[in-house]
Amino acid sequence: xxxxxxxxxxxxxxxxxxxxxxxxxxxxxxxxxxxxxxxxxxxxxxxxxxxxxxxxxxxxxxxxxxxxxxxxxxxxxxxxxxxxxxxxxxxxxxxxxxxxxxxxxxxxxxxxxxxxxxxxxxxxxxxxxxxxxxxxxxxxxxxxxxxxxxxxxxxxxxxxxxxxxxxxxxxxxxxxxxxxxxxxxxxxxxxxxxxxxxxxxxxxxxxxxxxxxxxxxxxxxxxxxxxxxxxxxxxxxxxxxxxxxxxxxxxxxxxxxxxxxxxxxxxxxxxxxxxxxxxxxxxxx
Ligand SMILES: Nc1ncnc2c1ncn2[C@@H]1O[C@H](COP(=O)(O)OP(=O)(O)OP(=O)(O)O)[C@@H](O)[C@H]1O
Numbered sequence: 620x621x622x623x624x625x626x627x628x629x630x631x632x633x634x635x636x637x638x639x640x641x642x643x644x645x646x647x648x649x650x651x652x653x654x655x656x657x658x659x660x661x662x663x664x665x666x667x668x669x670x671x672x673x674x675x676x677x678x679x680x681x682x683x684x685x686x687x688x689x690x691x692x693x694x695x696x697x698x699x700x701x702x703x704x705x706x707x708x709x710x711x712x713x714x715x716x717x718x719x720x721x722x723x724x725x726x727x728x729x730x731x732x733x734x735x736x737x738x739x740x741x742x743x744x745x746x747x748x749x750x751x752x753x754x755x756x757x758x759x760x761x762x763x764x765x766x767x768x769x770x771x772x773x774x775x776x777x778x779x780x781x782x783x784x785x786x787x788x789x790x791x792x793x794x795x796x797x798x799x800x801x802x803x804x805x806x807x808x809x810x811x812x813x814x815x816x817x818x819x820x821x822x823x824x825x826x827x828x829x830x831x832x833x834x835x836x837x838x839x840x841x842x843x844x845x846x847x848x849x850x851x852x853x854x855x856x857x858x859x860x861x862x863x864x865x866x867x868x869x870x871x872x873x874x875x876x877x878x879x880x881x882x883x884x885x886x887x888x889x890x891x892x893x894x895x896x897x898x899x900x901x902x903x904x
Contacts, residue, residue: 638664638665639662639663639664639665639698639701640663640664640665640699640700640797640798640830641661641662641663641686641697641698641699641798641830641832642661642662642663642696642697642698642699642701643659643660643661643662643682643686643695643696643697643698644660644695644696644697645658645659645660645694645695645696646658646659646660646682646685646692646694646695646696646697647659647692647693647694647695648678648681648682648685648690648691648692648693649693654854655678655681655854656678656681656682656685656692656695656854656855657853657854657855658694658695658854658855659682659695659851659854659855659856660855660856661682661849661856661859662859663830663832664830664847665830666824666828666829666830667830667831667846667847668820668821668824668831668833668844668845668846668847669831669832669833669845669846669847669848669849669859670833670835670840670841670844670845670847670848670849670862671683671832671833671834671835671848671849671851672834672835672836672841672848672849672850672851672876673850673851673852674852674872674876677851677852677853677854678851678854679802679834679851680724680802680834682851683800683802683832683834685697686699686800686832687719687721687800688704688712688716699715699718699719699798700715700718700797700798702715713745717745717794717796718796718797718798719796719797719798719799719800720741720790720791720792720793720794720796720798720799720800721791721799721800721802722784722787722788722791722799722800722801722802722804723787723802724802724803724806725783725806725807727787728775728783728786728787728790729775730774730775730776731774732774733771733772733773733774734757734761734766734770734771734772734773734774734775734778734786734789735754735757735758735761735771735772737775737786737787737790738756738757738760738761738786738789738790738793739753739754739756739757739793740790740793741790741793741794742756742757742793742794745794746794756793757771757789757793758771760789760790760792760793761786761789763789763792763823764785764786764788764789764792764819764823765785765819766782766785766786766789770782770786780807780808780812781808781812781815781816784804784805784808784816785816785819788804788819788820788823792823792827795827796829797828797829797830798829798830798831798832799829799830799831799832800832800833801820801831801832801833801834801835802834803834803835803836803837804816804820804833804835804840805817805835805837805839805840806836806837810839813837813839813840814839814843817837817839817840817843817844818843818844820833820844821843821844824844833845838877841862842862845862846861847859847860847861847862848860848861848862848865850865850872850873850876852872857870857872857873858870858873865877866878
């Protein structure tokens with residue numbers, strides 16, 4: 620994990636730097652009379668894993684889709700790699716979109732295509748490659764996410780939940796993105812599967828130098844792989860920084876989220892685990 624200083628409310632003193640991969644300023648998004656984002660600010664820094672948390676229905680997916688340009692915004696500016704997609708020509712926008720990959724909730728694989736064909740979909744749309752090269756690249760991605768080679772010719776219905784997530788991650792990595800959006804990547808996985816998937820994300824982030832924007836409800840993921848956590852409530856980012864900073868905050872929503880029954884149990888389990896890990900090794904005579 621990258622070590623980064625604390626940034627309250629996602630704001631960094633001294634303005635935007637080249638290390639800012641995503642910058643969201645005063646964002647307003649609504650549907651009819653319902654305003655979901657009420658002037659939201661957020662920054663995501665190069666090479667970090669940012670965990671994005673918030674109560675159900677608060678707008679985590681809407682923010683992700685707004686950054687991706689999939690929902691209209693009413694006000695504010697979103698810049699990705701310093702570029703405001705609203706100001707880009709179509710060709711520039713396509714070039715920008717090739718710099719990120721997305722793992723949607725539940726994988727969103729095409730059910731009528733095999734794993735290999737799913738992974739090749741973005742290559743087919745965005746690149747002009749021979750079938751032989753696309754086959755080689757798809758097999759590399761399959762290996763990268765820890766799937767067996769025989770998964771390539773399987774259809775999504777023949778895969779376990781964990782395999783679907785890995786296949787969807789392989790597709791998100793198809794174009795070698797610098798930035799990856801993950802929408803609740805561990806939802807639906809059992810604790811072992813979720814821990815393995817967290818480890819995979821952490822390893823890929825480090826080896827490929829990815830910047831990761833991860834929407835999650837999974838407190839374990841926040842502990843194990845996130846450099847910073849941003850919390851969404853009432854249409855704004857109410858805090859952003861290292862998890863320890865958010866855990867120490869007096870904000871009522873943060874206290875309820877992290878110190879509620881489930882959060883409290885998890886923190887106790889973590890503390891116990893850390894104690895075990897730090898026990899001195901037995902001395903030998
Ligand atoms: N296309 C849409 N039209 C109308 N309302 C929408 C649309 N998309 C999202 N919403 C509303 O925006 C709000 C935020 O939804 P969103 O899916 O972003 O929540 P979330 O924080 O991701 O929730 P969860 O954790 O349950 O997935 C909800 O009230 C939802 O009903």
